[in-house]
Amino acid sequence: QSSSVTLYGGIDLALAYYRGDGTGSRIQLVPGGNQNNRIGIRGREDLGGGLYAAFELEAGFNADNGTGLPTNTNNQANGTVLATPGTQGLTFNRRSIVSLGGDWGEVRLGRDYVPSFWPIYLYDPFRTGVGFGGVTIQGTTVTNLRASNSIGYFTPACGTPGCLNFFGQAMYAAGENQSSAAANSDGRTMGLRLGYGGEPWEVSIATTKTRAAAVGDFTQSSGGGSYGAKFGRLMALVGVNRTGLPVAVLNNGNRAPFWQVGAMIYAGPGYFPVAYTHVGRNDAQNSSASKIAFGYVYNLSKRTALYTTYAHIENKGALAIPVNVGADAGPTPLPGHPASGIDIGMRHTF
Template structure:
């Protein structure tokens, strides 16, 4: 079976590569946001990590991005008058433990993966935009998909060993971001944090040639609709990535949060599916999940905690559960210490490690457990 199938099914696969994502603390936003002109911003986040997989031993590492994704970014904004603005953002994901850059993708398919010997790529963001105060913002380039934002906004960890995204995301090519995209944000809404009624939409192209059945592979259309109130948020989202081999991949989710006195309670429910069952993955065509999480304010810091369950419809009735808990302690506005512990329980044909990607933990045996921790420091500039 074509290897692209293995990259096109959710967290239904035994192993998943994932691109690391955004901030990991209450109210974190984007470093450098709101500054006029051109600015440079970034995050350097490093941790001592130890991961274990049942039947596969343990792995001890210095890792990058345990609390926020390490990155280097450039952004600019210019007023055009008459309540119009133009701007750009270029953001590169960094493996700060080795000083290398992270992979990007040229066509939203496995065949488009590119990382030239660890050189810097602007894999996280690479877009130009035009914005009007009355009609919103239009973006062209590489950006986060609307359906990803719920996985980010309503996960207490977002990155690191506690993150659930490596279990819940969609295709490895478009589960977080899409290249060759046209995106729209309604007025006053340019990130995942929006107030009032808002809408986000995206179209992206695989840019294939030819006229066969795979010509549309890598094309994506996605949307997110929600409401942000004074003390609560709710949003529903969906994304479809064309893939002839699996009958397309559809990622859908709904999430919400309620905050009070420095605390935040989060919930997320979703489903990822293909129209054609994948024989190489025990006939899987659907994975359903739910997650509950919270930020519990404790003095100057907070405790993130989450519990997730995933169920897929294969012949082995495979399932996974993940429990994570941590503590985040700010030393200043820019520097933070943190620790996170997570445990994954697999059943059936699943063998998810406790973390994934280039610094993943050992992959356990079928139905085996996995666990691990991060102890780290984060500095924002």
């Protein structure tokens, strides 16, 4: 019963200085300036005849203070509540899956990334940190990254990151409400991703819909591609978050489109990530924000890098997007005012 299980992870910390125009600044030790902190266990068993079983349990954590990160139990807002400070323990919030795979593809059960997450992640040269393209995405819900209680199907050669050839992913996730409850479909999540993966280029599109009666359902759609040139990798990303009805969090709009162009330019033992991102929403002011971000990642080895990043956001209308998100967000600027930040840090994977 004991076996070859791999304990893996990544720890990434950066010293950061963030500003929000009109509201002040903050000096912080920021977790995940280049890659989110995680620790996980995974394994794979060959069952013969091309069949395999696999699992992955991955917990995120804040390396600056040692807390874990909460998960969501039912794909609805009431399935995540913030723990009191300092008390959040490790949960397998990033991934908790068991899979059965073969020539026919892979079936997967548990908590996993939703289909529409992948283009947003894959075609952003930052992926996380001060220059994270996704920072500015508006109108998100608890299932914009991952869903719990899910069943997924992946076409062959798509069970691990880097799907090859023509590929597809489908997901269904239960909201787990009792049939007699009002809005008993809430939290039910369905998504689809289609694409072509290879070298030097890959493209994909995806959509994820989460039932939520009060807002007329959430939908996140995304698509994009990347091209590997000799000097670097070019990326383009476009997408939209929407709700069926106008919602307060979008200032009574119901659509938040976004697009980004970016690149990773190879230079020395590392690369320059650079991205320009635009996000809007259909509120009365037609609010929007543009972000320019660039940095340098200096690889000390395959596993270890030093890096620095700079980002600047121009908010317009009612938008007041800070650099970075979550517990380590920068100060929220005044509406329509800019925000900026810089970090310098270290990433180590194991």
